Amino acid sequence: MELQTLTFIVVGLTFALYMGIAVWARASSTGEFYAAGRGIHPVANGMATAADWMSAASFISMAGLIAFQGYDASLFLMGWTGGYVLLAMLLAPYLRKFGKFTVPEFIGDRYYSQTARIVAVICLIVASITYVIGQMKGIGVAFSRFLEVDFTTGLFIGMAIVFFYAVLGGMKGITYTQIAQYCVLIMAYTIPAIFISLQLTGNPIPQLGLFGSVADGTPLLTKLDQTVVDLGFSQYTAQKGGTLNMVLYTFSLMIGTAGLPHVIIRFFTVPKVKDARSSAGWALVFISILYTTAPAVAAMAMLNLANTVQPGPIAAADGALEYEARPQWFKNWEKTGLLTFEDKNGNGRVEYRKGDTNELKVDRDIMVLANPEIAKLPNWVIALVAAGGLAAALSTAAGLLLAIASSISHDLLKGIFKPDISEKGELLAARISMAGAIAVAGYLGLHPPGFAAQTVALAFGLAASSIFPALMMGIFNKRVNNTGAVVGMLTGITSTLVYIFWFKGWFFIPGTAMAANNASNWFLGISPEAFGAVGALLNFTAAILVSKVTAEPPEHIQHMVEDIRIPKGSGGATGH
Amino acid sequence: MSTQDTSGMAYWKANVRLITICLVIWAVCSYGFGIILRPMLSGIAVGGTDLGFWFAQQGSMIVFLVLIFFYAYKMNQLDRQFDVHED
Numbered sequence: 001m002e003l004q005t006l007t008f009i010v011v012g013l014t015f016a017l018y019m020g021i022a023v024w025a026r027a028s029s030t031g032e033f034y035a036a037g038r039g040i041h042p043v044a045n046g047m048a049t050a051a052d053w054m055s056a057a058s059f060i061s062m063a064g065l066i067a068f069q070g071y072d073a074s075l076f077l078m079g080w081t082g083g084y085v086l087l088a089m090l091l092a093p094y095l096r097k098f099g100k101f102t103v104p105e106f107i108g109d110r111y112y113s114q115t116a117r118i119v120a121v122i123c124l125i126v127a128s129i130t131y132v133i134g135q136m137k138g139i140g141v142a143f144s145r146f147l148e149v150d151f152t153t154g155l156f157i158g159m160a161i162v163f164f165y166a167v168l169g170g171m172k173g174i175t176y177t178q179i180a181q182y183c184v185l186i187m188a189y190t191i192p193a194i195f196i197s198l199q200l201t202g203n204p205i206p207q208l209g210l211f212g213s214v215a216d217g218t219p220l221l222t223k224l225d226q227t228v229v230d231l232g233f234s235q236y237t238a239q240k241g242g243t244l245n246m247v248l249y250t251f252s253l254m255i256g257t258a259g260l261p262h263v264i265i266r267f268f269t270v271p272k273v274k275d276a277r278s279s280a281g282w283a284l285v286f287i288s289i290l291y292t293t294a295p296a297v298a299a300m301a302m303l304n305l306a307n308t309v310q311p312g313p314i315a316a317a318d319g320a321l322e323y324e325a326r327p328q329w330f331k332n333w334e335k336t337g338l339l340t341f342e343d344k345n346g347n348g349r350v351e352y353r354k355g356d357t358n359e360l361k362v363d364r365d366i367m368v369l370a371n372p373e374i375a376k377l378p379n380w381v382i383a384l385v386a387a388g389g390l391a392a393a394l395s396t397a398a399g400l401l402l403a404i405a406s407s408i409s410h411d412l413l414k415g416i417f418k419p420d421i422s423e424k425g426e427l428l429a430a431r432i433s434m435a436g437a438i439a440v441a442g443y444l445g446l447h448p449p450g451f452a453a454q455t456v457a458l459a460f461g462l463a464a465s466s467i468f469p470a471l472m473m474g475i476f477n478k479r480v481n482n483t484g485a486v487v488g489m490l491t492g493i494t495s496t497l498v499y500i501f502w503f504k505g506w507f508f509i510p511g512t513a514m515a516a517n518n519a520s521n522w523f524l525g526i527s528p529e530a531f532g533a534v535g536a537l538l539n540f541t542a543a544i545l546v547s548k549v550t551a552e553p554p555e556h557i558q559h560m561v562e563d564i565r566i567p568k569g570s571g572g573a574t575g576h
Numbered sequence: 577m578s579t580q581d582t583s584g585m586a587y588w589k590a591n592v593r594l595i596t597i598c599l600v601i602w603a604v605c606s607y608g609f610g611i612i613l614r615p616m617l618s619g620i621a622v623g624g625t626d627l628g629f630w631f632a633q634q635g636s637m638i639v640f641l642v643l644i645f646f647y648a649y650k651m652n653q654l655d656r657q658f659d660v661h662e663d
């Protein structure tokens with residue numbers, strides 16, 4: 001069957017599945033809309049969390065990042081998984097015991113301060129919006145590349161799907177669709193990886209193949225090191241960046257992950273405190289299946305690419321691939337602009353080198369998207385990759401939109417402006433906020449602002465420097481009071497934002513950067529993306545110092561903290 | 577009520593001790609073996625590269641998983657021991 005027809009069928013089937021779930025899992029109360037009625041089994045929640053967490057970037061871009069950065073990109077692997085250890089031990093069980101609906105609500109109650117709650121809402125909205133723009137772009141790209149549908153049309157289709165199940169079902173609908181989306185995306189990711197691993201190393205398990213050997217008996221990674229060094233690049237397995245930066249970058253991603261509201265609220269959906277602990281483990285099981293496959297895909301795809309464009313020795317005049325003899329996948333991806341060849345020396349050969357003589361530009365996304373074609377897999381696998389990329393983008397977008405919508409309807413409207421709103425009124429407000437959030441996200445997807453590419457720095461920087469410390473101190477330090485928390489959060493955000501803007505331009509406006517964004521200008525070699533960890537440290541320090549010199553929190557707050565520390569007495573959703 | 581309070585305190589202390597142990601292992605395996613101590617481990621070969629690379633791209637994630645389930649298991653025991661478990 002024609003690839004495009006097949007892709008339409010596969011993607012259409014998955015969409016029909018999501019719609020079916022939406023109709024079946026409608027929300028009838030705010031408890032269901034915000035927290036799926038707190039009846040989700042910990043394993044099911046783990047699966048939903050995995051889909052919620054793994055975005056278009058994880059699915060499409062991460063393996064490519066690793067392929068081109070080698071060892072240095074390990075920080076994404078460790079950083080985006082290590083946060084679950086922190087969630088399981090430092091945040092999720094206690095926040096579940098607290099038993100409310102949003103992250104700013106905990107901050108507002110614990111620090112008995114509307115200011116603290118509003119600061120948290122602002123951080124949440126900025127971090128989530130930045131993040132959701134990336135997903136919207138991913139949806140549009142998947143449609144335009146695989147289905148050859150116009151980008152705008154693709155985006156509208158994606159928005160309509162999310163609208164249907166997120167507005168109808170809230171957290172309940174989102175949870176069940178995320179479970180289905182996880183199944184789609186993990187199949188789409190692992191099937192091509194299994195085949196490539198078999199072809200290259202003879203081992204069907206990519207995780208083992210990565211540390212296995214290629215046909216001639218050389219270990220895969222040794223072979224890859226030699227190959228890229230021959231082309232003039234540095235060794236794949238060697239460290240290129242600074243150690244301090246790598247440690248802080250990893251740490252920022254870890255505490256940022258633990259502090260991202262759309263991830264935290266997933267743990268409000270399980271029935272018990274002990275389920276919140278195990279559910280974080282299950283989430284990491286499902287995430288690790290993809291995250292341990294990614295480095296294998298990266299190394300194998302890189303080796304395949306290098307061998308394709310450089311079949312012969314480097315020194316030989318006919319060592320590089322003849323452009324006229326290029327394979328079909330090469331032609332396909334040239335059309336998308338993700339692969340571009342410029343014959344600088346006019347010899348008709350594709351010379352992939354480091355530096356100015358390089359003639360081949362490879363977009364990192366190709367490493368996953370073109371993988372099945374490079375491995376000559378059947379068309380249905382390619383169709384599945386399209387459906388998988390869409391599942392990854394849609395599931396993350398829905399989770400983010402719910403976090404935004406609930407902080408508007410629950411924190412701002414019910415919490416601050418109209419506390420006497422009825423349950424029915426709040427549910428309606430939640431649905432309207434959700435619809436509004438989808439519209440805003442769609443608009444920003446079509447007209448991406450300059451900072452769209454800065455998702456990692458901005459979202460993780462904010463979550464790491466403001467939300468994570470506020471939550472952790474709220475649970476582990478009874479002495480931190482309202483003034484301390486607000487001063488701490490503002491110190492964390494301000495220092496992190498100023499550092500990011502210093503090198504990337506004020507509010508990311510081009511030309512306003514105070515210094516060129518490179519390692520020689522960075523403070524102690526710390527990149528803007530890694531600064532969230534420093535911001536968090538400043539937040540902790542400021543909050544504890546200020547709390548020491550001001551009055552201790554009132555007794556009922558101290559009792560509240562004692563109460564969330566023990567599992568006993570956790571009930572269902574508190575309607576309030 | 578006072579016995580409840582002291583048992584709550586003891587429970588919290590036990591919890592914090594367990595978290596500290598887990599997070600030390602968490603840090604040593606990822607930041608330690610995966611990054612800072614990698615040069616020291618470079619002599620130990622694993623599948624065409626060294627142990628530090630394995631920890632950075634695979635091992636640390638396995639350790640994280642084991643840690644969470646270990647913590648969840650131990651906490652279920654502590655919950656019962658200090659009589660603070662649910663239902």
